[in-house]
Amino acid sequence: EMSNERNKRILLELAKLPENSRCADCGAPEPDWASYKLGVFVCLNCSGIHRSLSSRVKSIRLDFWEDDLVERPEGPVDSS
Numbered sequence: 001e002m003s004n005e006r007n008k009r010i011l012l013e014l015a016k017l018p019e020n021s022r023c024a025d026c027g028a029p030e031p032d033w034a035s036y037k038l039g040v041f042v043c044l045n046c047s048g049i050h051r052s053l054s055s056r057v058k059s060i061r062l063d064f065w066e067d068d069l070v071e072r073p074e075g076p077v078d079s080s
């Protein structure tokens, strides 16, 4: 099961969208972190702020993303 890799790929695709090309908080380019509670992409600095506010943030490149943390635009994936 490669769902982690698939989820990461989805996140990296989302990060390429124009509305996600800058940190949602400070406007820094190419944010590498995402708050999966708020559904926004933020930079490293702001990810620390979000974490201190108890929002859940993860690195879109480094962390493990479980299936239920990623909204798949194409809907449920056939796992057969």
Ligand SMILES: [Zn+2]
Pocket (backbone or CB within 6 Å): 023, 024, 025, 026, 027, 028, 042, 043, 044, 045, 046, 047
């Ligand atoms: Zn920021």
